[in-house]
Amino acid sequence: MAVKSVIEAVREGMFEEMCRDPDVFLLGEDVGPRGGVFLASQGFYEEFGRDRIIDTPLAEASIVGIALGAAYKGMRPIAEIQFSDFIWPAANQLIGEAGRVCYGTNGNLSVPLVVRVPYGGGIRGGLFHSQNVESYFFHTPGLKVVAPSTPFDAKGLLKSAIRDNNPVVFVEHKKTYRMVRGEVPDDDYVLPLGVADVKRAGSGVTVVSYGLMVHYCLEAAEALSGEGVDVEVVDLRTLKPLDVDTILDSVRKTGRVLIVHEDNITGGVGAEVAARIASGAFDYLDAPIGRLCGPDVPTMPFASSLEEAYMPSTESIASELRNLAAY
Amino acid sequence: MAVKSVIEAVREGMFEEMCRDPDVFLLGEDVGPRGGVFLASQGFYEEFGRDRIIDTPLAEASIVGIALGAAYKGMRPIAEIQFSDFIWPAANQLIGEAGRVCYGTNGNLSVPLVVRVPYGGGIRGGLFHSQNVESYFFHTPGLKVVAPSTPFDAKGLLKSAIRDNNPVVFVEHKKTYRMVRGEVPDDDYVLPLGVADVKRAGSGVTVVSYGLMVHYCLEAAEALSGEGVDVEVVDLRTLKPLDVDTILDSVRKTGRVLIVHEDNITGGVGAEVAARIASGAFDYLDAPIGRLCGPDVPTMPFASSLEEAYMPSTESIASELRNLAAY
């Protein structure tokens, strides 16, 4: 196994699937000769040619709508939205249409579509290059939502997403792209959608998270282990379908839970996780359900000071975990 | 006081504000001579003329974007989205832009904008004329979201929304339009945004809801009173800002809570309400937090049987309340 970054894992995952299946193709802004603004498709244009690596006009509604239409015909499009913040023009196709195709045709049609969405902050992206958009799609029936945190997960989940016959919104945390590195098998492997991963086993407190925040949670857990608090870190990996069983199992074991995400707290994925725990593990809870999430302001501001103030950090997570353990 | 329907209350609220303030104007599809497809602006075109009652081309992104731009210049536009399901083309203006104007200009600009959105099912609207869209805006910082259930609330809240200097998404449940009637004062009055209303006081179980479902909850509460279960019905009225205090006060009193909404359960407003209770009233809870919501399928199907299967009903609410009371 070689050590790779998240962006490399994403690139490999797409590349291998494009080699494996001629129906897979990529479309989006600057995915061609430029190789994508994050270089996720670097070298693809040269390898697969301009029929399979399509530089689109700057028009997100059509990127998703055209991908959807191609999927009706049995293609397996991967649509890249350059930054999550630019997905809104495509909301009609993604929220309005994609999730209802199979259901609304009574199963006549299915939609093997992946929409790849670089998202998240901590990279001085300011109000319009940082957004966490996952909860909007999380709330949309008929869509699957995947949010990997490591190179291993990214590649395995992306390959599953591409092979899945349903529309999958695949959000990739931009800060993990180069920051997070890890071992990635050289041979073909897939990871099932809908299965969370216990990234660190523990018995004292559960922390549930996904994406970049998983790494901060792991650091916080490490920090707390010195203080005698044994933290279990559950990485959701797939937000929808949500692996409620793994969450509940962990909480039933620990009796204490902190939910961490970067997205705005109100109406975020964490609210649903909390609600599931509050109904499904009520009798096991020894402390109020904690949430440490982004505040309810429109994403991370640009100024370093404000961006920092926005982001949950290893320190703030550790401190919440400490409080919970002591409750 | 006269007895009015919800649609009449909405019409009166708009009409009075348009008379009071020349900067208020209405734009949308068919709001002119047609008076709106639900007749919310019946007679307005004749009264205010075509400069203030603007029939737009069929293009929702521009309806909201143009309203936004007019608001920058000190107008107070009311944009009507014909059915909630058609709001997605406007997501870029509403989710991406409107909620960030004040924050993203450091307070240089404000946006006195109301987007009126007829929503909800139970009217044989099928997959694309029934959607509950409130939770998407609920999750969007910088937007206010109002969801009245009665004529009195609708008029008082709408007038507040129009006078508010911020973008307000005002969702009006279509089924309440003609079904729900009630007393409405003849003189000018406003109801504050951000304040929930205890529609029925009780001590045994709390039920938290909004919109059409409030009425089913009230019926269920009535039904249960005969069985010795005393139900308190909290009508959120404003989803954002969320009146957490009123919710927590009620739950602290009753120790049991059921959250009811028509919107899909996963990631709905109820998830946040549950999460707030799970952290803010943990020690007062005598039973798991219950949620009775729409299932996770794309809105109400068209067939009567499936629509019924989708909708929470007086009976299903009563039965959940019974279970909770007995826990």
Added chain:
Amino acid sequence: MARVSRAPSTETALPTKHKQLGLSDDEILGIYNKLVLIRAIEERIWALNRQGKVPIAASSQGHEAAQLGSLTAAQKDGSCFLFPYYRDVALKIAVGLEPEQVMRSFMGKVGDPYSGGRQFPFQGADLPHKIIQISNVVSAGVTQATGYALAGKLKHEETVVLCYFGEGGSSQGEVHEAMNFAGVHNLPIVYICENNRYAISVPQNRQMAVGNVADRAESYGFRGVVVDGMDFFASLQATSDAILHARSQGPILLEMKVERFMPHTTDDDDRRYRPSNEVETARQQDPVLTIADYLKVHGILTDEQLDSMRNEAQEKVDEATDSAEAAPPPDASTIHDHLFAS
């Protein structure tokens, strides 16, 4: 400026228009027979709505010549795939649905071929007849149709996509994006705009500052054509030409000028916004009348035949209505089915 496409002139002695367009007497009679049936179905549906048995219906009355003309062209071509819109009722029936299937769709019953009763009538997909229309969100299908055409091209197929929308729908930004993309990639697609000058109540001059939607094609580097959509033969001819053009040269925008005879849907009251005599005048061009006249003039249809056609149609509609009414709605237990494909 968009070109104006005309049917072969009526002045020509012989061959008759339908023969010039490659239709035999039997074929044109068959098409007319369908039209009579369609009209009977539509009228019944409207009545059923008033009886509370059909929750909602849009009508194609006034658009039939355009729809059947373009469909006939597609069928003669044999390699077309259709993305119609909600008003394409005549088209969707004429592809080959049984009256009972139609009624089941309008009543939301088991056996609705489009969505199994999950959607408004005729929305979803009728794949056996090569039709997709996921939703009735106006123009949401236009980018999808364009993507379908792209996929056909990538797969080196012959497929030409016909994508339908109203002039109201042409205001949506997605239509611009779709056509622009089709222009860049020279896709085999015919955009068909059925322009009836109203988007519900909003007249054309409040929708756009131009006379023809077809003129916009130039903005995307392709051709726009205006055709009289009240004329079946003109519509057929123009669509046939357009299909050939699309296959060999790329996209084309066909604007069919039509009349909406009925209110927008059964929910609408058009007296609020429409001049009282407008529909009356328009009805003089009713294709049910004009095609009958044509057939009679050319000795292909007699009054008796027409009567028996109508009677037969009524019988079919009666039967279809009865059995659809008797059919069950989908079982409540199926509400979660097909949320995801396996």
Added chain:
Amino acid sequence: MARVSRAPSTETALPTKHKQLGLSDDEILGIYNKLVLIRAIEERIWALNRQGKVPIAASSQGHEAAQLGSLTAAQKDGSCFLFPYYRDVALKIAVGLEPEQVMRSFMGKVGDPYSGGRQFPFQGADLPHKIIQISNVVSAGVTQATGYALAGKLKHEETVVLCYFGEGGSSQGEVHEAMNFAGVHNLPIVYICENNRYAISVPQNRQMAVGNVADRAESYGFRGVVVDGMDFFASLQATSDAILHARSQGPILLEMKVERFMPHTTDDDDRRYRPSNEVETARQQDPVLTIADYLKVHGILTDEQLDSMRNEAQEKVDEATDSAEAAPPPDASTIHDHLFAS
């Protein structure tokens, strides 16, 4: 077809072009002085990015003649309101910002006039200079600018709105919707497309099948004009004409053909997609050079003056950089401020 707008011909003996356009020698010299300062600022910002002190920057290099020409027209008019886009750096400086304000905006410091450091540089609103640009979501401002123009008209004001975007941005559906609406309502708005033939890496022929964005104006019932945006005088003239047209007759679309000298932003590497000599060739039309030549030919600028202009600009930039660097970022406690207006 769009008209092609030309500056007064160079062949004319006298009066000189700037005089013909109503600019005194001092005025044109002042504008050039600003241009020199702007170039110095932009170059410094790029360098600061490489030093890690400015996270991101777009550059207007190559677009300055178009931007300053149109701005000069707006300023001479006196009743214009601007909705620029992220590349309008020269324009946003030239309206009257102090170099230090500019640097604070690029560094995300207190005193950023647009957003107080909440947004990317120069995004938000600079109301004292009649500028709004809420976001850098491409073309999201276009419908808003249109709404602003509508409001101005409803309030019976003289205001003409200038709304800027790139040719890439013209692919967005919202641009279609905005222009269509402006056409219907005859709004006082000038749409200005700065066409540099690239949307990041995507060349014009992958963005659209037509040569001129301006041609689309006809689809909306108004006029489109193409102008050489490398020519300050032509840009000024065309914008002046357009403003008058917009005020009296309604919308107009002005396409300014320009060159992008720099990579898309500091994050971009244009060698991945741009022919190596393209920029070099384009730089021969650099307005910093061509306007200097013009001024020298007409005896308005000497080499010494130019040198001291440059030196002064560098000094200003040095000072501005130092004080902006020393300035604090916004206090973390302000993160919740202004979420809502009171």
